[in-house]
Amino acid sequence: MLANLTMQLIQATDVILLGWLGPTELAAAALGLSLSFGMVLFALGVLTASSPMMASALGARFNSVRDVRRTFRQATWAAVLMAVPTMIVLWNAEHVILAFGQTSELARLGGWFLRGYMWVIPSWMLFQVLRNFASALERPGWVLAISAAGIPLNAVISWALIFGHLGLPAFGLIGGGIGSSIVWFAMATALAIVILVDRQFRRFHLFGRFWRPDWPRFRQLFRLGGPIGLTMGFEGGVFSAAAYLMGLFGAPSVAAHQIALQVAATTFMIPLALGQAATVRVGLAYGRKDADGIALAGWTSFVLSIGFMAVMAALMYIFPRDLITLFLDDTPTNATVISLGVSFLMVAALFQIVDGAQVVGAGMLRGLHDARVPMMFALFGYWAIGLGVGVGLAFAMDWRGIGIWTGLAAGLGVVAILMMWRWSRRDRLGLVGRTH
Secondary structure (H helix, E strand, O other): HHHHHHHHHHHHHHHHHHHOOHHHHHHHHHHHHHHHHHHHHHHHHHOOOOHHHHHHHHOOOOOOOHHHHHHHHHHHHHHHHHHHHHHHHHHHHHHHHHHHHOEEEHHHHHHHHHHHHHHHHHHHHHHHHHHHHHHHHOOOOHHHHHHHHHHHHHHHHHHHHHHHOOOOEEEEEEEEHHHHHHHHHHHHHHHHHHHOOOOOHHHHOOOOOOOOOOHHHHHHHHHHHHHHHHHHHHHHHHHHHHHHHHHHHHHHHHHHHHHHHHHHHHHHHHHHHHHHHHHHHHHHHHHHOOOOOOOOHHHHHHHHHHHHHHHHHHHHHOOOHHOOOOOOOOHHHHHHHHHHHHHHHHHHHHHHHHHHHHHHHHHHHHHHHOOHHHHHHHHHHHHHHHHHHHHHHHHHHHOOOHHHHHHHHHHHHHHHHHHOOOOOHHOOOOOOOOOO
C-alpha cells in the first residue's frame, strides 16, 4: 500500500508543480497524461499477469525457481514489445490530441509535455515487472524504499527543470516530463541492482541468459494478461475519455477534472494495493489447492478496502475545497477551476466504496487466474454504463462535467456488483478447483 501511495505521490508532485504554471498548462499536461495513461494501462495489465503466475508457482513449490525466472524474463520481453509502439504514438501526441477535438493551443502544449514525459514508459514498465517479482516473494519493502526516495528526488529535479533553478534553464512544461523520466529511470535501475545483489532475490538468476526466447511462456503471459490488460484499459480508458470530453467544456474543466482525479487516484492506491496483495495471497492458496486459504485472503482484502474507502469518502465530502487547494492557490484567477474541482470531488466521494470494491474484486479473481469474464464486466460497466450515462447526462441533460463524473460513478458501481457476484460464486462456477 505504501509503495503504491508513494508512486502515486510522484505524479501528484508533478501535478502540483505544473499547476503553478497556470490552469492552461495544467489542462494541457492533463490531456497528455490522460493519453499516456490510457495507453500504458493495457501494458500494465499484461505485466500484472506475471504476479499470479509467479505466486502460484511459488505456492506449488515444484521447480519454482525456474518457473518464476521463465515468467519474469518473458514479462520483461513483453514490456519492451509494448513500450515501443506506445512511445511512437506519444511522440506524435499533438496530432492525436487535435483529432480528439481539443484546441490547437492545448494540443501543442500537451504534445510538448509528452516529448519529455514519454521516456518514462520503458523505465516504468521495467519497474512494474521487477515490482511484481518482489511482491510475489512477499518482500515489497525495497519497492517502498525506492518509491519513497523518488518523491523528493522528483520534486527537486522537476522543480529545477520547470522553473529554472539550481543553475538549470527553465524548460516549463517539458521540464516536468524530463524530470519524471530521469526519476523513473533511476528507480528502475535501483530496483534492478537490489534484485541482483540481495541474497533472497539473486538465487533466481533473473537476468541470466536473458536473450533466450520462451515462446510457450510468452503466449501464456498474454493469454492471462491480455484480458487483464483490457480490463484495466477499459477502466483507465474511460477516465482518459472523460478528460477529453471535459476539454469540450474548456480548459478550466480539464484542469479541475485532473485535480479531482488526482485526489481520487491517490485514495485508489490503497484498494489497488490490497487487490494486488489479494492476487498474490489468493494465488499462493490456489497453487496449494487450499479453498479456505483462498476465501480468507480474498475476503480479508475486501473488508480492509471497503473500510478504508468509507473513511476517504467522508474526508472528500467534508473537506473538498481544502483538498482541491492543495494543488492550486486559492486566488480569484483560479476560482472557476476550484469551484468545478469541488463539485467533481463531491461526486468522487460517492463512488469511493464501489471503486474500492471493484478493484479488489478484480485482484481476488486474478489470483484464481480468472480474467476473461471480468474483462467483459469492465467493458460493459465502464463503457456501456459509465460513458453512456456520462455522455447522456453531460450533453442531453446539460449537466456538463458533473454529468461525466456521475456516469463514472454509475459505471464503477455496476462493475463492483458484477465482480463480487462472480467471486461469491467461485466454487459453483468451478474457479477454485480448475486446473491451471
